[in-house]
Amino acid sequence: MNMLEPYFKEGVIEAGCDEAGRGCLAGPVFAAAVIFPAGISIDGLDDSKKLSADMRYTLRTEIEDRALAWAVASVGPEEIDEINILNASFLAMHRALDQLLQPPAHLLIDGNRFRPYKEIPHQCIIGGDGKYLSIAAASVLAKTYRDDHMQLLHEQFPHYHWSSNKGYATLRHREAIMLHGVSPIHRKSFRLTDEQLLIDFESG
Numbered sequence: 001m002n003m004l005e006p007y008f009k010e011g012v013i014e015a016g017c018d019e020a021g022r023g024c025l026a027g028p029v030f031a032a033a034v035i036f037p038a039g040i041s042i043d044g045l046d047d048s049k050k051l052s053a054d055m056r057y058t059l060r061t062e063i064e065d066r067a068l069a070w071a072v073a074s075v076g077p078e079e080i081d082e083i084n085i086l087n088a089s090f091l092a093m094h095r096a097l098d099q100l101l102q103p104p105a106h107l108l109i110d111g112n113r114f115r116p117y118k119e120i121p122h123q124c125i126i127g128g129d130g131k132y133l134s135i136a137a138a139s140v141l142a143k144t145y146r147d148d149h150m151q152l153l154h155e156q157f158p159h160y161h162w163s164s165n166k167g168y169a170t171l172r173h174r175e176a177i178m179l180h181g182v183s184p185i186h187r188k189s190f191r192l193t194d195e196q197l198l199i200d201f202e203s204g
Helices: 053-066 077-083 085-099 133-156 173-179 195-204
Strands: 012-018 029-035 070-073 105-112 122-125
Touching: 012 085, 029 077, 029 133, 053 133, 053 195, 070 133, 077 085, 105 133, 122 133
Parallel strands: 012 105, 105 122
Antiparallel strands: 012 029, 029 070
16 A cells, blocks of 8 residues: 655645546536644555545545544536636635635645645645545545535436446446436536447447
């Protein structure tokens, strides 16, 4: 298991931030922010993409119990279509930061770009969810809360199979869009059907 760094700047209250669902065809993008106390370690915590679903939910409970502060926020499909997914990802992170009960002095952002938040300095870190404890924790919270949300949406729109694909562009999801059309939950600014798949579908 990868050993994650506990901080970027020692002695500074840092919030790690990450998002989930940026590449999906449907549903909101979620983001989380997490502040840990100094000296914390959490066994098994890593980039959420490297963890099983069961492990993510087990870690979510521990993260929430042991963090100094944490928050989760989202930006819905209509807003994504209005401002584009990159800006929506930044906005989701800002909304999560707005909810933190403990103000951070420094932000650790997973990825290579970010829109500055208030006057708080930030550091963008490519692959940060596999390098820093607080970003990994944010990735777990964002992923699990988004998965929970997509499960609820699946119950309203079961024919898109969001319980399994979580809104990502799987073949089954794209085929369902061609069969049933576009739902109110889909991101209209995204390419929702694959051109070759559409040709195959129509000729079949």
